[in-house]
Amino acid sequence: MNSIIGKINKIIHFSVVDGPGSRLVIFLQGCNYNCINCHNPHTINHCNSCQECVVTCPPSALQTIDEQQPPKYSTDICIGCDTCISLCPINSDPRISEISVTEMLTEISKYASFIEGITVSGGEATLQFKFVKSLFEAIKQDTHLSHLSCFIDTNGSLQVDKWRQLIDVTDGVMVDLKAWDQQVHLKLTGKSNHKVKETIKYLAKHNKLYEVRLLEIPTVTDYLLRIDEMASWLHQHASGVKIRINGFRHHGVTGKALALPQATKQDTNSLKLSLQQHQFEDICISGAFI
Amino acid sequence: MSAATQQAKDNNLICDMYEGHAPFKPRYVLPDYQLFLQQGSKYLELEPAQDFDDALNNLMILYHFVPSVTNIPVFIGHLDQLLMPYVGELSEEQIYSKLKRFWIMLDRVLPDAFMHANIGPSDNIVCRTILKIDAELAQIAPNLSLLFDTEKTPESLLLQACENIATTSKPHIVNHNMHKQKYAEKGYGVVSCYNVLPVAGGCNTLVRVNLKGVAEQANSITDFMQVQLPLYCQAAYELIEARCQFLHKDSNFFDHFLVQEGILDEKRFAPMFGIYGMAECINTLLSKEQLQGHYGEDQNANALALEITQLVAKIVDQTEVPYGYHGRALLHSQGGLNSDVDVTPGIRIEYGTEPDPITHLMSLAPQHQYFTSGVSEILTLEPTVRGNPQAIQQLCKGAFNHGIGIFTANVATNDLVRITGYMVRMSDINKLSEQGSRTNTTALADGAIKSTHVSQRQPRVVSHEFNHWQNK
Incomplete structure (x- = not known):
């Protein structure tokens, strides 16, 4: 019995866009970035038990049991209207489940023969470092699940020290490089990208870097502007890496982000072309923009 | 037929597929093409095939003499197994160009998407080349099934088929491990939509029971299980018997040269006992009992469906018929007609209410083993x-692992789309009302789309699962 708890926003049983093959994806609550363009901002913060969503929930699927605790959430009553997250004053979500590693293994077992592996995403999955490490270790030790690959989808902010502790039980990592320049990254996410670059270097060196993801926001991100510098750095530190280009869309975003321009097919294609001209071979543009 | 059976038919509780009361040919015919290629045909004045060209030519000739409900053969053979003995010294390029012409000829001369080719389970150049050509041409015909056997089919062949599905929604992938024991030494073929029938035989008639309609007659689950369903099953048997008597006794069909030359064997024909409308049946019964639950979503609903399937399977297993396979009819999850309104094909989950693909497959899998002559579900990805x-490959293997008989997927926005089991080009449908179509099945698909909401199948991979309430 492994009772380490994860705070889980959502589990998807069949995803085709979160690493190789078909994958069960676990979205962990909580992120240390505050990206203006976040497409699921309700995963950023942990519930502070303010109970405001209880009153506004149209079918009363949320109930106050204890003022000091997050409201009780009933899936049976929920109609999926998302009123709670749209009105949440702190970018959180009252529908989080606390799930132990053992419970998670049971859940994964049900779907094991349909999937190639699992991916932890978020939020920022690595903030729940203990849970992720313990879950991956448990999967590797379980005779029925050890064939599943364990992937992490991350903003890259975890320190190399911590990556070192995860590296043996992790099969691949997708890292977001949200901007090349420190200042642009800071403006976009609220944090510098120094650790992201260290993460990319470390994972590439240990053959665990599955993909670097670039989110193109026209006039905001600086990939094209700084392409020479970025390309030469990636060739030096992450030679042969697969690059996935995502184009920024308004789907899921709120507030100020709606004022940011959406990426067109042309925008993502120009970035792809430029990367090809800089000798990158393995480039894909995410499905919705093809 | 008794008055009660006639009334059940008039009320659309049982249905003979509107073929008329005196069938002069079996509904689905699966010639033993291997025997035909080996021995030639006296009637057709054909020598045994000597080489690849002979084999293709002889097959094309025989296709024109294969009777079926559509007048176009619903089964054109296990093509790779049939053709491999004639490959000889041909190069890959030669095989490719010969098969490509053959594939175009099939689609243009026999333009009907119920015409079904089988390939696999072993890996070979003909199988690989057919997959390559089928993806390139993206034709509605022939319908195509790859037989997958965990012992014989390499992963790379399965992956090639899944790559085809991603662009053309073809082929079906068939759980060969589950079907290979069926129908003794000559085995089975997958024909028409996804019907699994004996080679050198087939289906003499198909009668189906409308589970939705029968559920509406019942006043409780017990009444349905103990009285109504057995009653209408017996009515279906009476209809089967009347139709078979005419076909086998009076029609002279079994004097056909195909039978005389051993390419068909009367003993390998059996009636298909179809059921459809399981989804509405379950929802109707649960609501009559004032119970919660929706087919495909809730365990109690799925468990009731399994019970019903097991009951019908038991009836089919215990009911002797004069013209059956070893004296029995073959249970079938019937894929619907273009005229079916507000009733879901076979045991499928209602269009528009599907859970995620894995839950979808797992909720149906326990029922699949009972449908000897075929069952299918179409996933839309x-x-x-x-x-x-x-990911498609993984999903397919997981499905087989859980007992799914045939794996079929449409990829949303592909031009080629699967209707009940056969293909149509959406671009043809869009032109149909103004320009007509050169293929028989386009008009059927148009009817099916308008009346059965088949196009409302939800494309499911990620987006909807973000709704918490979908993930109970």
Whole structure:
């Protein structure tokens, strides 16, 4: 019995866009970035038990049991209207489940023969470092699940020290490089990208870097502007890496982000072309923009 | 037929597929093409095939003499197994160009998407080349099934088929491990939509029971299980018997040269006992009992469906018929007609209410083993899956692992779309009302789309699962 708890926003049983093959994806609550363009901002913060969503929930699927605790959430009553997250004053979500590693293994077992592996995403999955490490270790030790690959989808902010502790039980990592320049990254996410670059270097060196993801926001991100510098750095530190280009869309975003321009097919294609001209071979543009 | 059976038919509780009361040919015919290629045909004045060209030519000739409900053969053979003995010294390029012409000829001369070719389970150049050509041409015909055997089919062949599905929604992938024991030494073929029938025989008639309609007659689950369903099953048997008597006794069909030359064997024909409308049946019964639950979503609903399937399977297993396979009819999950309104094909989950693909497959899998002559479900996947055919492969293997008989997927936004089991080009449908179509099945598909909401199948990979309430 492994009772380490994860705070889980959502589990998807069949995803085709979160690493190789078909994958069960676990979205962990909580992120240390505050990206203006976040497409699921309700995963950023942990519930502070303010109970405001209880009153506004149209079918009363949320109930106050204890003022000091997050409201009780009933899936049976929920109609999926998302009123709670749209009105949440702190970018959180009252529908989080606390799930132990053992419970998670049971859940994964049900779907094991349909999937190639699992991916932890978020939020920022690595903030729940203990849970992720313990879950991956448990999967590797379980005779029925050890064939599943364990992937992490991350903003890259975890320190190399911590990556070192995860590296043996992790099969691949997708890292977001949200901007090349420190200042642009800071403006976009609220944090510098120094650790992201260290993460990319470390994972590439240990053959665990599955993909670097670039989110193109026209006039905001600086990939094209700084392409020479970025390309030469990636060739030096992450030679042969697969690059996935995502184009920024308004789907899921709120507030100020709606004022940011959406990426067109042309925008993502120009970035792809430029990367090809800089000798990158393995480039894909995410499905919705093809 | 008794008055009660006639009334059940008039009320659409049982249905003979509107073929008329005196069938002069079996509904589905599966010639033993291997025997035909080996021995030639006296009637057709054909020598045994000597080489690849002979084999293709002889097959094309025989196709014109294969009777079926559509007048176009619903089964054109296990093509790779048939053709491999004639490959000889041909190069890959030669095989490719010969098969490509053959594939175009089939689609233009026999333009009907119920015409079904089988390939696999072993890996060979003909199988690989057919997959390559089928993806390139993206034709509605022939319908195509790859037989997958965990012992014989390499992963790379399965992956190639999944890459095809990503762009053309073809082929079906068939759980060969589950079917290979069926129908003794000559085995089975997958024909028409997804019907699994004996080679050198087939289906003499198909009668189906409308589970939705029968559920509406019942006043409780017990009444349905103990009285109404057995009653209408017996009515279906009476209808089967009347139709078979005419076909086998009076029609002279079994004097056909195909029978005389051993290419068909009367003993390998059996009636298909179809059921449809399981989804509405379950929802109707649960609501009559004032119970919660929706087919495909809730365990109690799925468990009741399994019970019903097991009951019908038991009836089919215990009811002797004069013209059956070893004296029995073959249970079938019937895929619907273009005229079916507000009733879901076979045991499928209602269009528009499907859970995620894995839950979808797991909720139906326990029932699949009972449908000897075929059962299918069509998954609709989001277009993002095109970049990740391994995911389709994984889904398919998981499905077989859980007992799914045939794996079939449409990828949303592909021009080629599967209707009940056969293909149509959406671009043809869009032109149909103004320009007509050169293929028989386009008009059927148009009817099916308008009346049965088949196009409302939800594309499912990621997006909807973000709704918490979908993930109970």
